[in-house]
Amino acid sequence: MNTIVLKNDNLYLEFEASNGALIGLTAVNTGWKMLDRSQLGLSFRLLIPLPGRRNNPVYGEKQKVSDIHVSPDNSSAVFVWNGVASEYGGRHDIKLTMEVKLNAEQVIYAVHIDNNSEYTVENVYCPYLGDIQHPPADKQFEAFIYNYGSAQQWALWPIYQNTRGYYGVDYPMQFGPPSACGAPTAPFCLLHGATQGLYVGVYEPSAELVAWHTELRPGYGSSIDSRVPEEFNISGKDVATRFAAVHVPYIQPGESRDLTPIMLQTFEGGWQKGVDIYKQWRNSWMKTSEVPTWAMEPHAWQQIHINSSEDELRIPFRDLVKIGEDCARNKVKAIQLVGWNDGGQDQGNPSHDPDPRLGTFEELREAIAKIQSMGVKVVLFSKFTWADRATERFRKDLIKLAVKDPYGDYYMHQGYQYQTATQLLDINTKRLIPMCFLSEEYLRVCEEEFKKVLELGADGILFDECLHHGPALLCFDTSHGHRYGAPVYANDRKLIQNFARMVQDKPDFLFAGEACYDWEFEAYHLSYHRSESKYHIPLMRYMLPNMPIMTAVTGFNDRNMINQCLMYRYIISYEPYNFKGRLGDFPETVAYGRQMDALRTELRDYFWDGEFRHECGAAVFTMDGQPYRPYAVFINAKSGRAGVVIANYDEYDGVTVKVELDNADSLERYRLVDDDQWKSVEEGISIPPCSAVVII
Numbered sequence: 001m002n003t004i005v006l007k008n009d010n011l012y013l014e015f016e017a018s019n020g021a022l023i024g025l026t027a028v029n030t031g032w033k034m035l036d037r038s039q040l041g042l043s044f045r046l047l048i049p050l051p052g053r054r055n056n057p058v059y060g061e062k063q064k065v066s067d068i069h070v071s072p073d074n075s076s077a078v079f080v081w082n083g084v085a086s087e088y089g090g091r092h093d094i095k096l097t098m099e100v101k102l103n104a105e106q107v108i109y110a111v112h113i114d115n116n117s118e119y120t121v122e123n124v125y126c127p128y129l130g131d132i133q134h135p136p137a138d139k140q141f142e143a144f145i146y147n148y149g150s151a152q153q154w155a156l157w158p159i160y161q162n163t164r165g166y167y168g169v170d171y172p173m174q175f176g177p178p179s180a181c182g183a184p185t186a187p188f189c190l191l192h193g194a195t196q197g198l199y200v201g202v203y204e205p206s207a208e209l210v211a212w213h214t215e216l217r218p219g220y221g222s223s224i225d226s227r228v229p230e231e232f233n234i235s236g237k238d239v240a241t242r243f244a245a246v247h248v249p250y251i252q253p254g255e256s257r258d259l260t261p262i263m264l265q266t267f268e269g270g271w272q273k274g275v276d277i278y279k280q281w282r283n284s285w286m287k288t289s290e291v292p293t294w295a296m297e298p299h300a301w302q303q304i305h306i307n308s309s310e311d312e313l314r315i316p317f318r319d320l321v322k323i324g325e326d327c328a329r330n331k332v333k334a335i336q337l338v339g340w341n342d343g344g345q346d347q348g349n350p351s352h353d354p355d356p357r358l359g360t361f362e363e364l365r366e367a368i369a370k371i372q373s374m375g376v377k378v379v380l381f382s383k384f385t386w387a388d389r390a391t392e393r394f395r396k397d398l399i400k401l402a403v404k405d406p407y408g409d410y411y412m413h414q415g416y417q418y419q420t421a422t423q424l425l426d427i428n429t430k431r432l433i434p435m436c437f438l439s440e441e442y443l444r445v446c447e448e449e450f451k452k453v454l455e456l457g458a459d460g461i462l463f464d465e466c467l468h469h470g471p472a473l474l475c476f477d478t479s480h481g482h483r484y485g486a487p488v489y490a491n492d493r494k495l496i497q498n499f500a501r502m503v504q505d506k507p508d509f510l511f512a513g514e515a516c517y518d519w520e521f522e523a524y525h526l527s528y529h530r531s532e533s534k535y536h537i538p539l540m541r542y543m544l545p546n547m548p549i550m551t552a553v554t555g556f557n558d559r560n561m562i563n564q565c566l567m568y569r570y571i572i573s574y575e576p577y578n579f580k581g582r583l584g585d586f587p588e589t590v591a592y593g594r595q596m597d598a599l600r601t602e603l604r605d606y607f608w609d610g611e612f613r614h615e616c617g618a619a620v621f622t623m624d625g626q627p628y629r630p631y632a633v634f635i636n637a638k639s640g641r642a643g644v645v646i647a648n649y650d651e652y653d654g655v656t657v658k659v660e661l662d663n664a665d666s667l668e669r670y671r672l673v674d675d676d677q678w679k680s681v682e683e684g685i686s687i688p689p690c691s692a693v694v695i696i
């Protein structure tokens with residue numbers, strides 16, 4: 001066997017020269033052997049559909065390399081395949097060039113394809129790892145991928161979590177949901193245990209679809225609890241967990257394409273250390289948007305919904321002033337107004353005309369101006385992602401600008417149900433059709449709709465569902481002016497950048513979105529999500545420590561969500577009755593929220609302007625030495641000293657804990673959100689049920 005070795009300070013890679021398969025992969029610092037059985041080596045995999053046989057793969061490990069060039073210092077290797085043979089289509093004139101390039105810490109895979117065959121190259125798996133063994137010392141091994149402001153984590157070992165229908169695959173496998181399966185929304189993936197992991201991410205800010213994929217071969221040992229076979233070989237079959245970056249480029253006959261380069265790097269520590277690799281790369285090219293000053297201050301919002309697709313028509317425009325008065329009285333800075341548009345929430349999209357049953361355009365404009373005169377901002381809920389399928393406008397006109405699948409049909413989102421049993425039983429739900437943002441004509445439609453928001457005098461928009469085009473990923477309607485199979489997320493930022501040019505004279509105008517994915521913060525100022533879980537992972541907060549992120553607080557005595565807001569630097573969005581009520585409906589929640597906001601305003605150098613580090617920089621223990629969560633470390637913006645927030649989510653029992661900082665500094669005193677007495681940490685930090693403390 002003729003092998004090629006590439007090595008840097010982070011990874012050791014061994015390739016079989018005859019077929020380019022990666023047959024060995026080891027973390028240099030820890031000796032973690034991810035792949036060490038040469039028979040499992042893989043290089044790439046293609047999908048080349050034939051007429052009458054769509055599922056026609058090319059297995060890279062079966063293809064002889066035509067040419068290899070290894071740099072004299074062993075920092076790069078270029079493998080060339082002049083033609084490939086598919087399983088059912090024979091030889092194809094498809095040239096594949098795979099460059100594996102190492103810098104000091106990273107390995108970068110870059111693939112170029114010249115398709116001179118008569119068929120389309122639809123999928124490319126590369127890098128394609130034949131096995132990823134768990135780190136030897138770790139008791140669990142997981143995949144970690146961004147989703148909705150947080151992370152989705154799937155077990156890889158000792159149990160393996162399947163994420164697609166058993167009926168459709170031979171092996172248990174993992175792909176994320178369309179909206180969070182890979183780049184651009186989830187630009188990296190971690191495969192990690194408690195002590196170390198492997199980072200895999202895109203190495204170019206490209207909107208091209210790259211999905212993260214794992215597969216358990218040959219399958220479960222014991223299926224009753226989804227258990228990975230304990231042995232390396234079962235029934236004569238190697239047990240292995242494959243990993244691939246799956247590109248879906250639809251390279252047409254006669255076309256050449258560079259695929260998005262993919263970077264690999266191992267890390268030691270928890271997921272935060274893996275995310276640090278991403279942040280360093282992203283900060284090398286991306287700048288976040290300049291946020292209006294008012295939104296960078298500690299403040300709170302109320303979200304209020306005034307109509308739905310089942311016609312509640314709750315508050316006429318002229319009566320909205322009383323919501324403004326509630327906010328002014330309770331020092332709530334901004335209102336997110338929902339359901340003001342013609343048809344109510346999730347009906348009539350993409351229309352941004354005010355609903356005439358709630359009042360006139362002028363009445364809404366006046367209400368907004370009156371609320372503004374009380375010092376309260378009015379941000380209008382808006383939505384450009386969909387068209388309501390049941391409208392004449394869609395059926396006659398907008399249908400031509402809808403995202404189309406390879407069959408020429410539009411995709412469809414199931415929509416959302418409101419209020420009546422009929423609709424909650426999904427009998428008359430308004431179905432939502434993803435519209436193509438790659439169509440310049442549709443972008444003009446959006447600008448016309450956005451103009452209405454401007455003419456109403458709003459302080460901003462909150463673009464609900466700006467985070468996805470679900471279930472659409474690619475658009476195949478070339479009459480929109482894009483290529484066949486183009487990525488529909490590509491203009492997510494451009495839409496907002498176009499809007500921003502229309503409000504150049506209004507530097508305070510806010511562009512907020514729902515659960516903005518990382519790259520959207522290049523255009524968006526503020527992100528709203530929902531995070532009601534004791535186990536919520538504040539991934540987006542960790543990725544962007546200082547961008548405004550807001551979360552829903554809906555409970556009538558919602559101390560734990562307010563504690564979460566303090567801990568993760570989330571802006572409170574007060575939403576009694578699931579955003580159908582008024583602030584006076586939950587006085588306990590508002591009172592505790594105001595105490596919390598006062599505390600973080602007073603200590604803003606730590607807990608507002610400081611850098612959020614999550615669990616990095618300190619460890620928290622119970623008095624008998626057990627690790628304690630949740631907590632968060634902030635680095636004071638002025639002094640550089642650490643401050644810590646610790647929450648006790650338990651409803652019944654108090655807890656006493658101690659904090660150890662990683663550096664030589666010490667913390668001296670602590671106080672509760674709702675008790676302004678400072679206490680010494682000497683005897684331990686006592687936290688009553690449903691409470692939180694700050695420690696400095």
Ligand SMILES: [Zn+2]
Binds near residue numbers: 404436476477480482
């Ligand atoms: Zn299109």
